[in-house]
Amino acid sequence: xxSSLPTSCPELTAPVDLCLANGRLNPAAVxxxxxxxxxxxxxxxxxxxxxxxxxxxxxxxxxxxxxxxLDYAGVHxxxxxxxxxxxxREEGALVPLAAGVTLPDVEPxxxxxxxxxxFDFAFxxxxxxxxxxxxxxxxxxxxxxxxxxxxLSVVVPWSDTRxxxxxxxxxxxxxxxxxxxxxxxxIPAGDSWAVLDRGRGKWPYRMTWNWAAGSGVxxxxxxxxxxxxxxxxxxxxxxxxxxxxxxxxxxxxxLRWEYDTGHWTAPWRVHGERVDVTLTPFHVRHAATNxxxxxxxxQQAFGVWSGWATDxxxxxxxxxxxxxxxxxxxxxx
Numbered sequence: 515x516x517s518s519l520p521t522s523c524p525e526l527t528a529p530v531d532l533c534l535a536n537g538r539l540n541p542a543a544v545x546x547x548x549x550x551x552x553x554x555x556x557x558x559x560x561x562x563x564x565x566x567x568x569x570x571x572x573x574x575x576x577x578x579x580x581x582x583x584l585d586y587a588g589v590h591x592x593x594x595x596x597x598x599x600x601x602x603r604e605e606g607a608l609v610p611l612a613a614g615v616t617l618p619d620v621e622p623x624x625x626x627x628x629x630x631x632x633f634d635f636a637f638x639x640x641x642x643x644x645x646x647x648x649x650x651x652x653x654x655x656x657x658x659x660x661x662x663x664x665x666l667s668v669v670v671p672w673s674d675t676r677x678x679x680x681x682x683x684x685x686x687x688x689x690x691x692x693x694x695x696x697x698x699x700x701i702p703a704g705d706s707w708a709v710l711d712r713g714r715g716k717w718p719y720r721m722t723w724n725w726a727a728g729s730g731v732x733x734x735x736x737x738x739x740x741x742x743x744x745x746x747x748x749x750x751x752x753x754x755x756x757x758x759x760x761x762x763x764x765x766x767x768x769l770r771w772e773y774d775t776g777h778w779t780a781p782w783r784v785h786g787e788r789v790d791v792t793l794t795p796f797h798v799r800h801a802a803t804n805x806x807x808x809x810x811x812x813q814q815a816f817g818v819w820s821g822w823a824t825d826x827x828x829x830x831x832x833x834x835x836x837x838x839x840x841x842x843x844x845x846x847x
Contacts, residue, residue, distance in 0.1 A: 522750045523544075523546050523668065523751045523752060523764070523766055524544075524545040524546075525545060525547065525548075525764070526543075526546065526547040526551055527547070527551075528551065529552075529553065529621060530543045530551060530552055530553070531543065531552070531553050531555050532552045532553065532554045532555055532556070532669065532677075532679050533554075533555050533556060533557065537558055538674040538675055539669075539673075539674045539675070539677045543669050544669045544671050544750075544751070545668075545669060545751075546667060546668045546669075546751070546764055547667045548664040548762045549664060549665060550622050550681050551621065551667065552621070552667065552669070552679050552714075553619060553620060553621060554619040554679050554714035554715075555619055556619060556714060556715070556716065559585055560585060560716075561585070561676070561717055561718075561719075562583075562584075562585050562715075563582070563584055563585070563678075563713060563714075563715055563716070563847075564582065564583045564617040564619075564713065564714050565580060565581065565582035565617070565712070566581050566582075566617065566626045566710070566711075566712055566713075567579070567582075567710070567711040567713075568580075568646055568659070568708055568709070569709045569711070569727065569839070570657070570659075570688055570701070570706065570707070570709075571706065571707050571729070571816070571837045571838065572597075572692075572701050572702065572705065572706040573597070573702065573705050573706070574596070574597055574598060574699065575594060575595060575597060575692060575699065575701075576593075576594070576595040576597060576797070576839075577592075577593065577594055577595075577655060578591065578592075578593035578594075579592050579593075579635065579655060580592075581626050581628045581635050581637070582612075582615075582617075583612035583615050583617050584847060585612070586610070586611060587608055587609060587610055587611065587612060588607075588608070588609035588611075588612035588613065589606070589607075589608055590606065590607045590608075590633060590635060591605070591606045591607075591650075592604070592605045592606075592648055592650040592655070594692075594694070595799070597796070597797070600797060604801070605650045605651030605652070605653055606650075607628075607630065607632070607633045607650060609628075609630065614627075614628060614629050614630055615627070615628045616628070617714075622639050624639055625637070625638045625639065626638075633649060633650040633651075634647070634648070634649045634650075635647070635648045635649075635650075636648075640658075642660060642661055643658050643661050643686070644659045644661075644686075645657075645658055646658070646659060646690075646708075652694065652695045652696075653692075653693070653694060654692070654693035655691075655692055655693075656690050656691050656693075657688050657689060657690030657691070657692075657701055657708070658688065658689060659686045659708035659710075660686055660687045660688070661686070662684075662685050662686040662736070662757075662760055663757070663759070663760020663762075664757060664760055664762040665681060665682060665683035665710075665757075665762065666681070666682045666683075666740055666755045666757075666764070667679070667680070667681045668680055668682075668746075668751055668752070668753045669751065670745065670746050670749050670751045670753070671749055671750070672749060675716060676715075676716055676718050677715050677716060678713060678714070678715030678716075678717065678745075679714045679715055680711070680712065680713050680715075680753060681710065681711070681712035681713075682709070682710070682727070682740045682755070683709065683712075684709045684727055684728075684739070684740055684757055685709075685729040685730070685736055685737060685738035685757060686707065686708040686709070686710070687703060687706070687707065687708075688701060688703075688706045688707060688708035689702060689703035689706060707729035707730060707837065709729060709738075709838070711725075717847070719846060719847070720844075720845070720846050721745055721845055722744050722745065722842065722843065722844040722845070723742065723743070723744050723745035723842075723843050724741075724743035724744050724745075724771050724840070724841065724842055724843075725742050725753075725839075725840070725841050726739070726741040726742070726784060726791075726793065726838065726840040726841070727739065727838040728791075728793075728819040728833060728836035728837065728838035729836060729837065729838055730835055730837055732831070732832050732834060732835055732836065733831075735758055735759055736758075736759050736760070737756065737757065737758060737831060737833060737836060738755075739819060739833055739836055739838065740753065740754065740755045740756075740757070741753075741754050741791075741840075743768070743769060743771045744771075746768070747768055752766060752768060752769075754766075754767065754769060754786075754789070756788075756789075756824070756825060756831065758825055758831060763825040763826045764826070765786070765788050767786050767787060767788065768786070769785060769786040770784070770786060771783075771784050772785075773815075773840070773842070775813075775842070778795070778798045778800075778813045778815060779795050779798050780795075781793060781794050781795070782795070782815060782817075782840040784840070785821075788824045789821075789822075789823045789824075790821050790822060790823075791819055791821035791822070791823060791833055792819070792821050793818070793819050793838070793839070793840045794817050794819075795815035795816060795817035796816060796817050796818070797816045798813060798814065798816070799812070799814040799815075799816070800812075800813055801814070808846065808847050809845070809846040810843065810844065810845045810846070810847065811844050812841060812842070812843040812844075813841060813842050813843075814840075814841040815839060815840050815841065816837075816838070817837075817838070817839065818836070819833045819835070819836040819837070819838060820833065820834045821833055821834070
């Protein structure tokens with residue numbers, strides 16, 4: 515695991531193109547921002563990845579919906595965990611050449627869609643938030659994720675031809691309805707949280723990453739905990755932050771991740787100078803695919819956070835009780 519090292523990831527305050535006219539990374543785009551400012555003007559075909567992932571935690575369920583284009587295919591997923599029974603369900607759709615997928619490269623507001631005869635996804639920015647609708651394999655979602663203030667946008671530069679723009683938007687209050695084979699399950703306001711992971715970039719063939727997220731209210735403060743590792747190491751960028759009552763506090767250091775790859779249900783610890791947090795899992799999702807040149811293996815531990823993180827001024831905030839996840843994902847894609 516890396517040491518707790520400082521990084522250089524300047525704050526950007528004005529809109530900027532991700533790429534130069536020749537398709538290479540624009541050096542002026544490297545950094546982080548408090549709201550999405552990048553025009554992700556990706557050009558051409560090859561190693562290009564675009565996706566929108568929404569993770570939702572309610573008192574009774576964990577939900578994940580994904581629309582993605584990986585150049586050669588659109589990969590869409592609807593994941594569901596019943597927190598009471600521990601039963602998982604996952605429905606997926608694979609579309610050659612990502613036909614019927616819309617993943618805009620503009621600044622928000624934007625609309626993301628993927629539609630065919632047997633599935634229908636639409637994530638639409640509206641006044642005050644984002645309407646999320648998804649239908650696949652007997653699972654249906656219709657919710658509204660409220661705007662919650664600032665988010666974290668970061669460009670991770672591996673080289674001038676391999677780079678990723680990511681948006682992590684946490685602790686968004688969400689409400690609406692989940693339908694499972696026609697049976698409605700309310701998603702209650704005040705106790706349910708949505709997290710957006712937006713990705714646009716050109717990736718190496720192999721990559722492993724860690725991602726952790728937590729959302730909730732602790733001691734009267736609405737907190738979003740956003741942590742990442744492995745894939746950003748050595749790039750000068752991080753995707754680490756604490757969001758307090760809608761205000762982003764960027765954490766410019768590589769953190770240490772400690773977890774047992776032989777016992778994924780054991781606690782996961784992430785720590786550094788400004789963070790020392792532990793996730794105690796209540797469920798671990800194991801997802802794997804292997805299709806010759808394309809393969810992935812993800813271990814995603816859903817659980818409850820404890821520990822502390824500090825804001826930019828050095829004020830310490832307890833994260834005890836935040837709900838979310840920590841994961842390791844290895845991809846060959």
